[in-house]
Amino acid sequence: MIGIVTDSNSQLPPDLVARYEVEVVPLTIIVDGRELAEGVDIDADVFYDLFASGTPSVATSQPSPGQFAAAYERVAAKGATEILSIHIGSAISGTLNSARLVAGDAPVPVRLVDTNTSSFGISCCVWEAADAVRAGASIEEAATVAETVGASVGNVFVVSALDLARAGGRVVVDEASVAEGIPVLSLDGGDLKVVATVEDVDAATEAMAEYCTRAELGDRLRIAVGLADAGAGVLSQALEDRVAHHPSVVEVVHYRIGPSVGVHTGPGTVGAFFWPVR
Numbered sequence: 001m002i003g004i005v006t007d008s009n010s011q012l013p014p015d016l017v018a019r020y021e022v023e024v025v026p027l028t029i030i031v032d033g034r035e036l037a038e039g040v041d042i043d044a045d046v047f048y049d050l051f052a053s054g055t056p057s058v059a060t061s062q063p064s065p066g067q068f069a070a071a072y073e074r075v076a077a078k079g080a081t082e083i084l085s086i087h088i089g090s091a092i093s094g095t096l097n098s099a100r101l102v103a104g105d106a107p108v109p110v111r112l113v114d115t116n117t118s119s120f121g122i123s124c125c126v127w128e129a130a131d132a133v134r135a136g137a138s139i140e141e142a143a144t145v146a147e148t149v150g151a152s153v154g155n156v157f158v159v160s161a162l163d164l165a166r167a168g169g170r171v172v173v174d175e176a177s178v179a180e181g182i183p184v185l186s187l188d189g190g191d192l193k194v195v196a197t198v199e200d201v202d203a204a205t206e207a208m209a210e211y212c213t214r215a216e217l218g219d220r221l222r223i224a225v226g227l228a229d230a231g232a233g234v235l236s237q238a239l240e241d242r243v244a245h246h247p248s249v250v251e252v253v254h255y256r257i258g259p260s261v262g263v264h265t266g267p268g269t270v271g272a273f274f275w276p277v278r
Contacts, residue, residue, distance in 0.1 A: 002133045002142065003080030003108075005071055007063060007095050008038040009088045009260045010122035011226065013253075020130040021078070025071045027095065028061040029259045035061070038259050047259040048229040051267050058263045062094040065101040072106035082109050082139045086126050086146050089116040111143050115150035118187060120224050120255045120273045125149045153275040156186050156195060156211040158204050158235065160268025184208060201235050209242040212274040219248045220277040226255040228262055228269040235270045243272070250277055 006012060008026045017024060026037040031050060036042040050056045068085075075083055083106065087096045096114055103110040115125045125146040132142045184196040184207045196207040212223055223243050227236035244252045257269055265271075 001080050001082075002139050003075035003078065003083045004126060004130055004133070005068075005075060005083055005085040005099075006122060006126050007087050008258065009093065009095070009118055010086075010126060011120050011255050011258050011261065012123045012126060013255055016123065016127060016130075020126070020134075022126060022130070023071050023075050025063045025067050025095075025099075027063060027093075027260045029263065030057075030059040030061060032057050036259075042259055044228070044256045044258045044262070047262055048267050058259075060093075060260050060263050062098050065098045068099045069102040069105070072102070072108075072110060076107035080108060082111065084111050084113065084129060084133070084139055084142055084146070086113040086115060086122060086129060088118045088122055089150075090114050091116065092118050109139075111139050113143050113146045113150070115146065117150050117153055117155070119155070119257070119261045119271070120226055121150065121153045121155060123255065124153045124222075124224070124273055124275050149275055153273055154186070154212070154217070155271060155273045156184060156208045157265070157269060157271030158182060158184055158208065159265040160231070184211070186211070201238065204235060205238040205242055208239055208270075208272060209246070212243055212272050213246045213248055217248070217274065218276045220250050221248050221274050222251045222253070222277050223249055223272055223274045224253045224255050226257045226271045226273075228257040228265065229267045231268045232270045239270060239272060 005023045008024050026039050029036045029038050029042050072083055085099055090096045115122050128149045129142040129146040132145045181197045181199045182204055183194045185192050186195050195211055198204045198207050225240045243249050
C-alpha cells in the first residue's frame with residue numbers, strides 16, 4: 001500500500017484529500033509575529049479577513065522535520081508500506097529539505113518528489129500520481145508521473161497586492177510597464193515573470209485564457225481556476241467561463257488560494273494552473 005503525503009502549499013481541496021487519503025503537512029503562517037498552522041489554525045477566509053482593516057505583517061515558514069516525522073508515522077500506522085511524499089519546489093521553499101532530513105528514519109521507505117512548482121501545481125502532481133497508484137502503478141512509476149506533471153504544469157495569475165509579491169523578492173518587473181497597467185504574471189521556477197500588461201478585467205481575462213490554452217500545450221488540457229477571496233470573484237468567474245468553452249479544455253476544476261500563497265499575493269488574486277491530460 002502506497003501512502004501519499006504533501007504539504008499545505010499545494011492548496012489540495014478537501015475532496016481530493018479525502019478521496020486519496022492524503023496526509024497534508026501544514027506550513028506555518030506568521031501573522032504579526034503569531035505562528036499559525038495553515039489549514040489548522042488559519043484558513044483562507046480568516047487570513048483574507050485580516051486585510052479588511054489594514055495590511056498585517058505576514059510571512060511563511062516551512063514545516064519542521066519533526067512535523068514530517070510525525071506525518072510519516074501516521075501514514076505508516078494506517079497500513080502504508082511505502083510513502084510517496086510530493087512537495088513544493090526546492091527552489092521556492094525549504095519544505096522538501098525538512099522532509100529529506102527525516103525520510104531515512106521513517107517506519108517505511110519514503111520516495112521524495114520535488115515538483116519544481118508551487119500552489120495548486122503541487123496538487124496537479126499529487127492528483128495524477130494518486131490516480132496512477134489507484135491504477136496499479138509502483139511507487140517509482142507514480143513518482144515519475146508526479147515529476148512529469150511538475151515539469152509540464154503551467155500557471156498564470158493576477159495579483160491586487162503587488163507590493164506583497166515584491167516584498168517576497170520574487171517579482172522582476174519593469175516599473176514603467178506596471179505603471180501602464182495590470183501585470184499578468186507567471187511563476188517560472190522560483191521567479192515571477194510578466195507575460196502581459198493589461199488595462200482592465202476583460203483584458204486580464206483574455207490574456208490569462210490565451211496563456212492557458214496556447215496551441216503548443218496540446219489539445220487535451222485540464223485547467224484549475226483559483227481565487228483568493230470574494231473580491232476576486234468577477235475575474236475568477238470570467239476566466240472560468242472563457243476557458244470552459246475552449247475546444248482543448250476537457251475539464252475545469254476549482255481551488256482556493258490559501259494563506260501560504262496569499263502571503264505573497266494578497267487579497268484579490270486570481271490564478272490558473274493548466275496541464276496536459278495523460
